[in-house]
Amino acid sequence: MCRSIYLQTGISAALLLVGGVLRHLGHADIADRLWLLASAVVLTGALIDTFMAILRREIGLDVIALLSIGGAIALQEYFAGAVIALMYASGRTLEQYAENRARREMSALLGRAPRTANRYEATGLAQVSLEAIQPGDRILVRAGDIVPIDGQLLSDVAAVDESALTGESLPVSYAKGSMLASGIINAADAFDMLATRKAEDSTYSHIVHLVEKAQQSKAPVARLADRYAVLFIPLSLGIAGIAWLATGDAVRALAVIVVATPCPLILAVPVALFCAMSRCAQHGVLIKHGSAIEQMAQVKTLFFDKTGTLTGGKARLSGILAAPWVTQEEVLRLAASLEQMSSHAIAQAIVAAAHERGLELTIPTSVTEEPGAGLAGRVGNVSVAAGTRAYVSAQCEKPAWPADLMAQTGEEGNAAVCVAIDGKMSGLLQMADEVRLDTPRAMRLLRAAGIGRIVMLTGDRSDVADAIGGLLGVDKVMAQQTPASKQETIALARADGAVMMVGDGINDAPALAAANVGVAMGARGAAAAAESAQLVLLVDRLDRLASGVRICRKARAIAIQSAIAGMGLSVGAMLIAAFGYLPPVAGAILQEAIDVAVILNALRVLRLEKTSPAARLPHDEVRRLNAEHARLVPIIDRIRRLADRISALPPPAIAQELLWLNDALHEELLPHESSDERHVYPRVASLIGGDDPLASMSTAHREIFRLGRKVETLARNLLSDGQSETALHELRHLLYALEAILRLHFCQEEEMYHNLSA
Numbered sequence: 001m002c003r004s005i006y007l008q009t010g011i012s013a014a015l016l017l018v019g020g021v022l023r024h025l026g027h028a029d030i031a032d033r034l035w036l037l038a039s040a041v042v043l044t045g046a047l048i049d050t051f052m053a054i055l056r057r058e059i060g061l062d063v064i065a066l067l068s069i070g071g072a073i074a075l076q077e078y079f080a081g082a083v084i085a086l087m088y089a090s091g092r093t094l095e096q097y098a099e100n101r102a103r104r105e106m107s108a109l110l111g112r113a114p115r116t117a118n119r120y121e122a123t124g125l126a127q128v129s130l131e132a133i134q135p136g137d138r139i140l141v142r143a144g145d146i147v148p149i150d151g152q153l154l155s156d157v158a159a160v161d162e163s164a165l166t167g168e169s170l171p172v173s174y175a176k177g178s179m180l181a182s183g184i185i186n187a188a189d190a191f192d193m194l195a196t197r198k199a200e201d202s203t204y205s206h207i208v209h210l211v212e213k214a215q216q217s218k219a220p221v222a223r224l225a226d227r228y229a230v231l232f233i234p235l236s237l238g239i240a241g242i243a244w245l246a247t248g249d250a251v252r253a254l255a256v257i258v259v260a261t262p263c264p265l266i267l268a269v270p271v272a273l274f275c276a277m278s279r280c281a282q283h284g285v286l287i288k289h290g291s292a293i294e295q296m297a298q299v300k301t302l303f304f305d306k307t308g309t310l311t312g313g314k315a316r317l318s319g320i321l322a323a324p325w326v327t328q329e330e331v332l333r334l335a336a337s338l339e340q341m342s343s344h345a346i347a348q349a350i351v352a353a354a355h356e357r358g359l360e361l362t363i364p365t366s367v368t369e370e371p372g373a374g375l376a377g378r379v380g381n382v383s384v385a386a387g388t389r390a391y392v393s394a395q396c397e398k399p400a401w402p403a404d405l406m407a408q409t410g411e412e413g414n415a416a417v418c419v420a421i422d423g424k425m426s427g428l429l430q431m432a433d434e435v436r437l438d439t440p441r442a443m444r445l446l447r448a449a450g451i452g453r454i455v456m457l458t459g460d461r462s463d464v465a466d467a468i469g470g471l472l473g474v475d476k477v478m479a480q481q482t483p484a485s486k487q488e489t490i491a492l493a494r495a496d497g498a499v500m501m502v503g504d505g506i507n508d509a510p511a512l513a514a515a516n517v518g519v520a521m522g523a524r525g526a527a528a529a530a531e532s533a534q535l536v537l538l539v540d541r542l543d544r545l546a547s548g549v550r551i552c553r554k555a556r557a558i559a560i561q562s563a564i565a566g567m568g569l570s571v572g573a574m575l576i577a578a579f580g581y582l583p584p585v586a587g588a589i590l591q592e593a594i595d596v597a598v599i600l601n602a603l604r605v606l607r608l609e610k611t612s613p614a615a616r617l618p619h620d621e622v623r624r625l626n627a628e629h630a631r632l633v634p635i636i637d638r639i640r641r642l643a644d645r646i647s648a649l650p651p652p653a654i655a656q657e658l659l660w661l662n663d664a665l666h667e668e669l670l671p672h673e674s675s676d677e678r679h680v681y682p683r684v685a686s687l688i689g690g691d692d693p694l695a696s697m698s699t700a701h702r703e704i705f706r707l708g709r710k711v712e713t714l715a716r717n718l719l720s721d722g723q724s725e726t727a728l729h730e731l732r733h734l735l736y737a738l739e740a741i742l743r744l745h746f747c748q749e750e751e752m753y754h755n756l757s758a
Contacts, residue, residue, distance in 0.1 A: 008045050009089040012038040016082045023079075035082035036073065042085035043069045064236055068257040072584060075250055080584035084258050087592040114182070114204075117148040120192075130199035137195045141186045150202045151193040153178045159188035172619045232567055236260035236574065243578035251584065255577035258587040260570050268562030268598040275605035276555030283609060284539035285548035292534040295516045296549060297556035298498045302451045303490060303511070305503035306458035306468055309521055309542070311433045315346045317353035319430035320637070324645070328637060329359065331427030335386045335419045337362045337379040342369060346417065346431055350386075356630050374417075385420040386429075392418040396425055435471060437754040438543040443472055445546030450553060455493075457486050457501075457511065486511040502545065519545060543755070547609050555605045566598040617687060617756040625680065625753050629746050632672060635664050636742050643735035646728055654728075658715040665708050669742070673701050676749075687756055697752075700745045707738045 015038035023031035046065045065088045072081030118140040119128050125140060133139070133149050141147055147160070158174045162184045174180060180193060183204030199205055236257065244253035273294075277287045287293060304310050320328040336354030339347035341364060354361060364384070367377035374387015376395060385395045419427040443454065455476045458465045462479040469477035478489065487510040493499045494516060501511050504521035512518030518533035521540070537544060573590055576582045582590065642657050649657065681694050688694070711734045718727055 004045060005089065005092045008042050009086070009093045011041050012082065012086040012089050015041075016086055019079075019082065032078045035078040039069050039073055039078070039081035039085045042089050043073075046088070064233065064257060064260050067237075068254065068260075068584075071250070071254045071257060075254060077251065077254065077584060080254070080258070080588070083585050084588045087588040087595075090592065114146045114148040118142065118145075133195050133199055135196055135198065139193050139195055140190060141193060142190045143186055143188065145186050146204075147180055147182050147184050147186065147193070148202075149182050149195050149199055150197040151180055151195045153180055153191060153193050155191035155193075158186065158191040158193075161185040161187040173623075232260075232570075235571070239571075239574045239578055247580070249580070252578060252580055255582055255584045255587045256574045258584045259573035259577050259582065259591045268566055268602040269559045271599055272555050272559035272562060272602040272605050275603060276551055276608075279551050279555075279605060279608050280535075280548045281538075283547045283551070284537060284541065284544045285551075286536045286538050287548075288534055288536065292517050293552045294556055295498050296500065296535070296552040299451065299500040299517060299549070300497050301453045301455065301493055301499050302446060303455045303457050303493070303499065303501040303515070304474070305501075305508050305511075306456055306460055306465060307433060308504040309502055310435060310439050310456065310468065310472065312436050315349045315431040316434050317349060317429060318432035318434065321428040321430070322641075323424070323426045324648070325424075326421060326426045328427070328641060329357070329634070331419050331421075332357070332429065333359045333361065334379050334382060334384045334421060335417065335427070335429060338364045338367065338375050338377055338384045338386050340364065341367045341377070342375055347375075349431060350417065350429060357634050358631075383422055386417055389416065389418050392420045392425065396420040396423045435468065436542060437751050438541055439472060440751065441755050442543040442546055443474075445543055446549065449546050449549040451500075451549070457481050457489060483508075483510050487514045490514040502542075551605075551608050554608050558602060558605055562598040562602045565601070566594055569594045569597075617684070617753060619757050622753045622757045626750055628672060629750060632668060633746075635668055636739055636746075638664075639735050639742075640739045643732050643739065646732055646735075647725075655719060658719055661715055662712060665712055670705065670708050673704050677701050684752065684756065697745075697748065700741060700748070703741055704738070704745065707734060707741065710734055711738060 015034045019031040019034035019038070022028075022034065043066065046069065050063060050066060065084075068084050069081055069088070072078070072084055114130065116127050116129055117133050118125055119133065120138040120140065130148055138154070139149065139151060141158075153174055153176055156176050158178075158180070160172055160174065160180065162172055179196070181204070182202040240253040240256035243256055244250055276293050280287050287296075317332075320332055322328045322331045332350070332354050336351045336359065339350045340361060342348075351361070362379050364377040364379045367375055369375045370387070370391060374385060374391035376383070376385040378384070385392045417429040417431060418425060419429060421427075446454070453476075454474045455478060456465065456469050456472075456474045457478050459481050460479060462477075465477050465479035481489070486508070490499055490501055490511050491514050494514075498516040500517040500519060501508070501515035502519040502521070503509075503512055508520075512520060512533045517535060519535040519537065520533035521537050521542075535545075535548065570591065573582060573587065573594070577587050639661070642661065646654060646657075677698060681698065685692070685694050711731070714727060714731050714734065718731065
């Protein structure tokens with residue numbers, strides 16, 4: 001179809017030009033024949049398009065083009081017919097160009113899909129098809145190559161370009177052991193990786209499959225354009241008929257029909273909506289069906305799944321509680337050493353937390369495991385048990401101290417791993433599925449984008465769901481939901497307007513299919529969820545959904561604006577033509593100008609939500625800043641422990657802790673905050689914009705310095721003048737205050753850095 005449109009335009013332009021030359025040379029008959037041929041070529045194409053539209057049970061807006069070109073031929077206005085034909089064909093060519101441009105980003109995904117991989121074999125390196133790659137194969141990725149399959153990095157470091165999947169323009173570095181997604185590009189030296197999935201199960205293969213389905217979906221023209229076309233076609237024919245009947249001049253009727261062709265509806269609306277699909281794809285939001293754009297633009301109620309959508313979906317160490325006779329670091333070190341022998345997700349999270357804190361782990365011996373309950377074994381010369389309270393309590397004495405803490409942990413939605421050392425209950429590791437860093441920002445942006453009601457649907461317990469829902473400020477929490485009840489809830493909500501559902505798991509698939517707009521977390525969600533949804537988030541960023549909503553709302557507004565403006569201009573031109581002030585040839589040129597104007601207006605969608613790469617914080621810098629925080633967290637933990645135990649410590653131990661505290665403040669914490677204020681904040685402020693966007697964050701720095709100086713002064717006095725109860729009481733309060741503001745400040749900074757890297 002694309003080639004035929006271009007061919008029609010070329011033939012009609014050539015025949016019109018040659019005919020004009022021959023007419024100037026006095027060969028009027030030959031010129032008329034050439035102009036007739038030009039009209040016939042385009043008329044034939046329009047007839048075919050109209051017939052195909054009728055077979056698809058669609059309104060054929062090309063019917064006006066048929067009448068105008070056919071009318072010009074019938075009235076022997078051959079030159080006018082050729083001009084109308086050229087204007088019509090060139091308009092369709094312009095439409096095709098705009099549509100192709102709008103699809104470019106999605107097509108690029110398909111064009112760059114890798115077909116082969118370099119696999120290490122017994123005889124050396126061999127290039128094999130992707131279908132031959134199996135989990136466990138060792139793969140070489142050369143500089144500039146696309147990572148062909150999901151896998152684990154075996155080399156010490158890799159720098160990759162993730163722009164095709166995430167929009168991040170700068171290379172991102174990964175360390176040995178990191179998981180790499182297929183579809184990213186090696187931006188530095190060659191590296192080795194271990195395949196962990198088959199090609200058909202890889203991230204990029206899944207995305208390509210979704211893109212292919214999106215491109216095969218029906219063009220998003222019918223609903224919005226055809227509603228207006230139902231009125232526009234009779235209006236055009238009515239004005240033409242009245243002009244003919246009132247004056248008896250068929251040329252006037254032809255002029256009216258000409259200025260109504262081609263209608264901006266068949267140009268501006270699809271261009272705007274295809275451009276919206278393009279812009280959303282650049283933000284990591286894949287729209288599988290064009291009709292979802294209009295639905296998404298009208299959504300007022302949004303349903304969220306909890307686990308894996310609002311939260312990270314993985315357990316993380318959120319707190320350590322230790323008995324008086326052991327430190328928190330020792331509890332974590334011994335538990336993590338033992339948990340190295342388990343493949344359970346919580347065990348892996350405990351080991352990861354110990355590595356983050358730089359703890360030296362020991363290989364345990366004599367390990368026994370009760371699946372789902374816990375492990376027991378020896379770490380060095382110490383016997384250790386870790387797991388559920390029932391499992392650990394069966395192997396040691398039962399002190400009273402963990403009981404209240406266990407109840408508190410459950411109320412907060414956390415899981416608890418009890419740790420016994422040498423037969424004594426000695427610690428409690430609090431594990432939580434934490435709220436994603438981008439979730440609060442996503443909630444704020446979605447409400448700002450026009451979402452009026454946000455509901456959390458989850459199969460989790462009511463206490464856990466209420467804790468998360470209250471933290472995020474959702475309008476309603478619906479806990480202990482089954483897949484069937486989720487689907488029923490969505491179906492009932494649709495009676496009040498368009499509904500959007502966001503989820504990631506297999507159990508969310510029925511609800512996603514039931515919603516007007518289902519959104520799947522495609523970056524790490526289940527394939528069933530992505531298949532059931534109309535939208536797929538290709539990047540692991542929930543806040544990108546707000547960008548998609550804004551783009552769809554603005555694109556729909558621009559589409560309607562273009563359609564109404566085009567129709568208004570066409571109606572004005574029709575009235576002028578009806579009164580005899582606009583002949584057919586001039587009308588054809590004027591209508592072409594109207595078409596160009598509305599298409600250019602529709603192409604404004606391509607500029608929506610555009611941000612410069614310079615306006616983002618590089619991912620490597622964010623990781624470095626977060627790593628600095630992770631290095632300082634153990635110091636903050638120790639400040640809290642000192643505050644908890646300072647009254648019970650003997651004077652020599654207090655003196656030792658105070659000396660450590662002075663060193664930690666002078667050498668670690670305060671220099672870090674000072675460096676942030678001098679070096680990091682100016683860069684961040686320039687990205688945010690405004691006169692002083694980080695005033696409140698700088699105020700937190702000043703408060704940290706004030707508390708730090710007070711703690712330092714009081715500690716110095718205690719070391720020199722003796723340890724009075726009043727002074728110790730005052731120091732405890734200062735330590736609690738310093739610990740609280742440091743934790744809050746770190747969380748604020750990490751969310752800010754994360755948002756700026758979006």
